[in-house]
Amino acid sequence: MRETKEINALLHLIDDPDEEVFSTVSERIVSYGKGIIPNLENLWENTPDETTQERIELLIHSLHYRDLKTNLSDWGKLENPELLQGALLIDRYQYPEVSFNGITQELERMRRNIWLELNNYLTPLEQVNIINGILYNYYKLKGTEVAYTNPDEFFLHKVIESKKGNAISTGILYAALCQLLDINVLPVNIPRQFILGYFDPNYDVLHAGGNPAHKIQFFLDPMTGQVFTHKDVETYFKRISVPPIPTYYKPLTPKRTIQLLTEELSKCFGSQPYKQAELAQLSQLLGD
Known part of the structure; x- marks a missing residue:
């Protein structure tokens, strides 16, 4: 995903020690959908701090999980799901x-x-x-x-x-x-x-x-x-x-x-x- 000023600002706030700030940032990042995952992966590769890396991993997991919920719900609504x-x-x-x-x-x-x-x-x-x-x-x-x-x-x-x-x-x-x-x-x-x-x-x-x-x-x-x-x-x-x-x-x-x-x-x-x-x-x- 092309990195806009907002995305850049959000990525820089991932390591904020304030949990409320991180929670707000997380919700906003997840709202972008799976397209933002490459940005997060690039940040993970260039982040030496393990705690921040763990936060990034959880964000990537949340994005995949959100996508999975949609796909599983759609599968369950099929007349004859395989x-x-x-x-x-x-x-x-x-x-x-x-x-x-x-x-x-x-x-x-x-x-x-x-x-x-x-x-x-x-x-x-x-x-x-x-x-x-x-x-x-x-x-x-x-x-x-x-x-x-x-x-x-x-x-x-x-x-x-x-x-x-x-x-x-x-x-x-x-x-x-x-x-x-x-x-x-x-x-x-x-x-x-x-x-x-x-x-x-x-x-x-x-x-x-x-x-x-x-x-x-x-x-x-x-x-x-x-x-x-x-x-x-x-x-x-x-x-x-x-x-x-x-x-x-x-x-x-x-x-x-x-x-x-x-x-x-x-x-x-x-x-x-x-x-x-x-x-x-x-x-x-x-x-x-």
């Missing part, structure tokens, strides 16, 4: 410069490798076995239990790069690939777990009636690809002493899935309350 797009938007919370093109190209390579092995005569279980073989054997994808010590395990592009993620991120990757392949595998609302259900091909999430459990052929653990039967899931409900009501078998919508991803990701930032508050705001943007 799960993949929502997950990639959340990646931009921590990695605002991440390229969507590189990720989608890698996903397309994964999709193509799976598609080449599929045909119209395969049973659902045979289809899943092919997907599992490509993901877990060929690509060496490894799933881990959800923990809150490594935020990168929640970000889809990091999962694709490292071939390692938790149940939520690998589940989103698996479901997103199935969506690209027109295979009806969706996250399911089972308590305290993130698992996938293979739904009947004609199951319409938006206009479904009756008990959704009757439309699920089997379940999948996205960390390993292991298949679970209805009996396995019923045994799980007994173990946790929770009645298996129909609601628990409903597929999670893309919006609810990204809400869950955001809520769980926020638990990684216990030492940074402002990030927890921001992620809570992102989750609220998707609330019905």
Whole structure:
């Protein structure tokens, strides 16, 4: 952004020790939008004071965050928001410069490798076995239990790069690939777990009636690809002493899935309350 007299004055006030002055300056700088980020980056490079550098970093973060809120809100208002797009938007919370093109190209390579092995005569279980073989054997994808010590395990592009993620991120990757392949595998609302259900091909999430459990052929653990039967899931409900009501078998919508991803990701930032508050705001943007 071309540096005007006002911008120049604002940049020189970033190191003002008066918090009220800095707060006013911050609001004005953020109002310029992302176009002012190169000016801030140039200032950061030429500022030896660490405290001022931290202020500049927070301003740049605020500008990216403001942009992300707009994009996520727009995504949530779509009639049929894509799960993949929502997950990639959340990646931009921590990695605002991440390229969507590189990720989608890698996903397309994964999709193509799976598609080449599929045909119209395969049973659902045979289809899943092919997907599992490509993901877990060929690509060496490894799933881990959800923990809150490594935020990168929640970000889809990091999962694709490292071939390692938790149940939520690998589940989103698996479901997103199935969506690209027109295979009806969706996250399911089972308590305290993130698992996938293979739904009947004609199951319409938006206009479904009756008990959704009757439309699920089997379940999948996205960390390993292991298949679970209805009996396995019923045994799980007994173990946790929770009645298996129909609601628990409903597929999670893309919006609810990204809400869950955001809520769980926020638990990684216990030492940074402002990030927890921001992620809570992102989750609220998707609330019905």
